[in-house]
Amino acid sequence: MSGLRVIPTWRHGQERLYVYGEDGRNVAWYDRDTSRVNLLTEVYREAVLDALRPFVVGHVTVGPPPVPTPAELARLSLHPDDDLAPNRPGEALLIALDRAPAPQRRLRGDPRRRALAAQQLVGGALDGLEGAGWRVLHSVPLPGGSHVHHLLIGPGGLFALHVLPAHRQRIRVGDPMVTAGRGEPEPLLLRVRADASRASFALTAEVRAGLVVVEPTALDVQAQPRGVTLLTDAELPGLARTGGLLKPADVEALHAMARDRGTWERV
Template sequence: MDGLRVVPARRHGQDRLYVCLPDGGNVAWYDREAARVNLLSDDRRDEVLQALGPFLTGPVAVGPPPVPTPAELARLTLHPDDDLAPNRPGEALLIALERDPGPAHRLRPDPRRRALAAEHATGTALDRLDGAGWRTLHSVPLPGGDRVHHLLIGPGGLFALHVLPTRRQRVHVGDPLVALGRREPRPLLRRVRADADRASYALTAEVRAVLVLVDPAHVNVTAPPRAVRVLTDRELPDLARRGGVLKPADVEALHSTARDRATWTRL
């Protein structure tokens, strides 16, 4: 086999097995997720398949590398500093706490940490939808200091999620007001709608607004709010049951556009 070696590596966010010559040059790679062996030269087809034999599971497609889609080309040319995809849930809060952790001893917990815990729990739940064809971006910055807590893109459409930690309090929703326990109601739904509208403008696509209530004791909605869906964190999987709005190629194209920081600076 002319000393062909199989080398595992992770590139472009994917786990691959590369088939290499003794001098380190690649002749093929096996994309496990796509079940495809990509040949750089068909002359070594049999040798490559023999080398990969112990690693192949089930039927695989074999051929030259596929032509990159426009979304893939955009991703490959995106500067790392402008790529929002690596953002962690609550990225903006994490940075703020690193810069200013606050006093070591507080009479009351830092509300930023409660918000961070709520966004982390929500983001973790959304990231689990990736296998069902959904893509999630976290902490998408908007001009003026605002941000979309989570942007969900998938077969059921696009959703801008705003997360509200409730600390096991009763929540009363009466459009546009949201009240936690005995606190003064706030017109939070106006902001939730505004963030979704700004996302729609940036992406030139309909983005639905969602308010996520994390760990509420009870939720009372007097009437369905206008253009906002109210969910608890336990109901997040319901979003993945929607479909028939976007094709996989559309999901990837919108995700490619949304992950580019420049998309949001034009607002």
């Protein structure tokens, strides 16, 4: 078959070279990460290899596309509007600020912006764990207008993480009360545990509650929180060293379930 075109494309963070026929149909693709040429039909085998020869380095495997896993099938069937995976850290706050910006003459900074900066910092650190086999979803919506700031799924289990901005503040943690600086104590740990409980119900799996305190001057734990993992943003990379609870296939299956907006509609 003559007239094949090779077009490079980025999909899901991976570079692929797609091979198209004269009629515009896709006949094969080359995945650089796996060094595999996936043929949609053996009829074009030699023509496809000739077209890809300038781009291929070293030994490659040639054959039909691998059978999709259940997690991949779930992702492929998910409507884009219902897919939470593209959510940015602080997605709910970004939308709120876009719809209702703070008054320009406000003497003190908009607390939503401080919360957004904290969630973006934590989100960036969590995204960096993907190389260690973790998956993360940001700003997972719950009925009633609440959000799980970050849902982390990986070898060490599942965590529903709530972010507390504490730049240049002393944080005192009791149970369930949390006090930031000179502010009034708030029963924040009740919400943290409730969000994790709702996530456990939605995913039919144990989800541990976590409170991430961002950039505090000091963290005074007066009473160890019951059932809540307490850590600062500087301690987030340590989560990558936990493991032994979930296999990679389980991580992918739970991530596929969690990224579906419909999973969270009845919790």
